[in-house]
Amino acid sequence: MLKVLENDATFGLPERAFDPERPPRVLLCGVFGPYGVDDAFGRKENIMELFHNQVTKVQGVASMRFQHRSFGLYFIAANILAPTTVLDFPTRKQFIRELSKGYDAVGISFIASNFAKAREMARLVRKHLPKARIVLGGHGAAVEGVEELIECDAVARGEGIRWMRAWLGERVDRPIHHPNIVSAENKHILGVPTPGRTGLIVTGIGCVNGCRFCATSHNFGKRYIPFLKTGRDVFEAACRASDEFGCTDFFVMDENFLKDRKRAMELIDEMERAGRYFNFAIFSSAETITAFGMDELVRLGVFWLWLGVESRFETYTKNRGVDMRALIDGLQSRGIVVLASGILFHEEHTPQNIEEDIDYVISLEPCFTQFMQFTPMPVTELYQDLKRKGLIDFSIPYEEWHGQKRLVWKHPHFTPRQTEEFLHMAFQKEFDVLGSGVMRMTRTHLRGLAAFDSLPDTECFRSRRRALEARARELRLLVPAMARFAHNQTERDLVDALAKSFDRRFGPMTASERALSAGGLALAMKYALRVKLFGDRFQPATHRQEYRQSLWSEAATTLAHWTQAIRARAHAQVFALPSRTET
Template identity: 35%
Template sequence: MKKVLFTSICKPIGEKYGDPASVGYELLHGQVTRSQGMFSPRANHLQYGLEYIAENLQTPTVVLHYPSKSELIRELKKGYDYVGVGFVLPTFHRMKETVALVREYSPSSKIVLGGYGTVLSDEDLKPYADHVCREEGVGFMRRLLGEPELPISEYKHPLVTSKMSIFSVPVTNTGLVFGGLGCPHGCDFCCTSHFFKRQHIRLLPTGKSVYNVMERHLDHDPDMAFVILDEDFLINKARAMEFRDCVISSGKAISLFVFGSMKALSQYKVSELAEMGIDGVWIGYEGARSGFAKREGRSPQELFKDLADHGIMVLASMILGLDYQNPDVIREEFDGLMALKPSLTQFAIYGPLKGTPLYDRVVKEGRLRPEYSKDVETYCRTSGGFKCMIKHPTMSYEEVEGLQKWCFDQYFQRLGPSIYRVVDTWLNGYRTMRDSENPILRAKAFRFAKDIRNAYPIFLAGRVFGPNARVKAWIADLEKQAYDELGAPTFKEKLLSLASLVMAAYTGLALKLNIAQHPKLVRTPYRMPEPAWKDFHVWESMAEKYATPEFSLKVEFEHARQRVWLRLEGKLHGSQAERLWTQVEEAMAQRRTQLVFDFKKFQVSEAKTLKSMREKLSQYRDTVRVVFPKLAHAHPELLILAKIFQQYHNSGM
């Protein structure tokens, strides 16, 4: 039987280890809040594409995120037929190190390279790869492994999450929703757009399919926040509005971050965005005179204010080094952006990535820095947006790079830490929507109120450690406004404020001393014949075996936790039910699997349907959990089950 290993590059990585400024485990801390020190939100950026591909193969697969060299070597010694390495241009040199380890410790393995780093030429990559994936990865790997073709509409969506910490304390759990690949905008610098030939590959084609993934996440954690990974989710209005209808029908206000251009956002009333649950959006502000088509639509001044009034925080990205810019123009555009008061900002240097029209133009004009045109590794190391790679008409390389640092520092000094900007935006949204006649907007307002209340403990640290007196005073005023609207802090919240002060100081010290700045290995086995997980095929076969026009059984695997979900939908009748519970009992007798029964869409047709389940599976109540519809409206048989089996909670089993 073939086996596949997918891995990221190896840790440790970062500027302290000889990497360029853009290389790290985190997008926010590395490229957005990099000047904010202890106040920077922290969240590791997984190579989630590897998880998506692994979920949709038949071949036994293991995924590693940020192994150390010794951890990778230990895994390689288990023997794999294929080893896939994901990388981007700035980690080209790290990819070479990883490939060298594969060649040394698993010489018979075929090496597959994937990710945006594969925009490099075959000549550049041939020494390090047997195969190179420059397309959608599931289809590529299934062909390579000799597996039958699978339509994109039948791809399974893995449940991948990301945890964010503030002051070294976990605060949110975010579910990643993979909406699509590529972008039709075609900005001349954008690798994402041109890698997929300006096409958009929809992984989730409808608004309902997007919401269905979120529902699965919410079963695991009812407070889960979400990000839709789709370069401009809002371009397709029909899909987005169908998604909105699903959110409204559910009656549950969600928290959602999306990527959206000014052009796409201008198609909607901001109240419609709020109904979708959107409370964060990444907008490519770029440059006031950049001329990119995605800047068309409502003026930034009008749009940003409307978004903020509805509690939608903005992460605005600005480009430095465009041909028309000079230092005065950059400062003027920066001042204009600061007047919009975005909650977060990214400042990137206009960079020519291979495969983009910008790269072709710069090379044709002879404007690529000579040292980068001569050596591919030097080029790759500096292609992360923090080095000026193009000969500018009026500015030196050093001038552009200095202005970038100035922008990051000035944002922090003028507008303060982003975490308080976000709270300020939530407060705006709460005030705007708390008395709305629209039930979903009122629900969203009260979600904001809950989030603001949860943020009470961070105010003290801001008043003590803020970057300057003016920002400290602003944080104190924001704190007072929150208390005026939602009430004074409780004794517990006051104690948590003191604890947050201590944790903020620890976080700042840990940053300076480089303590606890590297993630632990994340290892996810898929279909592997490992002791605790080798009987997965028993569960997999059940879905087809028990399907009828009235009933379907959906089997899902939480590979990271080695847990099985059985979602029962429709009516299950006598003899069919007896066979199902018998097979589940036999499977549990072989191995006590962590098992979750989801009855939210189950219809009880006969009392004996569930009586048999109680009799056969009550002995496994320590590893079986259940998910019910609202018990107030549940069938009496489900109420009996609720007394025998514990309901599933994310913090539980």
């Protein structure tokens, strides 16, 4: 029986399910691997990588490769007092072995396309740990009737930290602690490992815009639930992660980071006051970027931005009145890499007009493009609408609800096979016309340096310029590998032009740069051979992490946060000198 409490919980909070005298032992799991292979539980399209899954997947050796953990698990574990183990990317066998250690509660985090894996895991829990309670969470919890389809004792819909606290019988309204987490692992471009670490910041989940197809907005009731409420909170979380990992770059997991303009402006102030400059990769919608201002984005340290262009055939409120071409060009002229996301198979699309939309997205010349099928994910308005019209093909198993092969609903103008063919054509055309994403990203960073000539000569902008130059110089080392693996004449010409632009700006490569570059080329060739012989799948390593928190350790964490805040402020006073560089 769900009881709605007065707080941020989107779908209500559960009653306490455990004895207050005996804190339960909790296991929190992501679904088991292998991932991205055709087997009884998954499909080859469900690759556990962002770019190789849905952005650069046809770009062969040039595809950007990196993996992300199942972040939600770590956020929950870091915010509950019950002794908890996180098991991320286990094999089925490892999961069974973990169960043998004995737990009172097992939480399974999954998305719709991992439905069969979650169901199998729940079956295994019942078999090996019959007394344990099972809770299902994550976007998969939105699957209609999931409580009947998968063995479980509870389903956590929406935000999970407060939900879990309530279920375990802990105080729900304690502040949320942002754990230090690395954003991406096993990062490599053209087979060359990318140096340095990138931190993860989750400023909040959900989005108020409520675009009708959007799972992340609807999953949280079209609301935004902040984890870090002020610019100072964000800055301090970045400082903590930077102190631990030595990183200055952060991936901000927030569907629309700039929507809270005040918080972003405060973050700029904090960085400028402290003379400690971090760089951010963000997601934001066109209307918020426009309102925020281009030069402010540079000040904020944004170097990469995911933008929903969607389609010319359906104008979402967020894109209304926005000149996309000018917006993307304005961002990229300032060195900011844009990933434009386009949606294929809107109701208005036909085999005759869909190429117009594909060409439109390509003509914007973003550094990267995601093409995603218009997929009615459970809980969205689109799902309700297509279901009402009887158009969703429920005979298609959830493993195939990923938007990267065939449409899961009956489109009036396309056969399922055509949806597969047009999607592939879109990715291929984008690659053929614009060349590899890594080449475009390199060109954009280099191009952005010129923008600083007209920006004020402040310490902040000087720091941003140095960071951009370092990025461009680093990527320059890969230009010979880009040339070697250019897949058509257009790309060969573009790489050649890029090499010449570098020579013009920085002069010829030094001997050590040439040596590093030759090393990069050798690694790229080795990687190409690996892909040819063994295929391009990489499985993420299994991670197991134990959390033993008590009210004391939570108090200690809060104290550490305060100390950090005081240090950051002291640092601001001592080090806010014009020559300081952090980037």
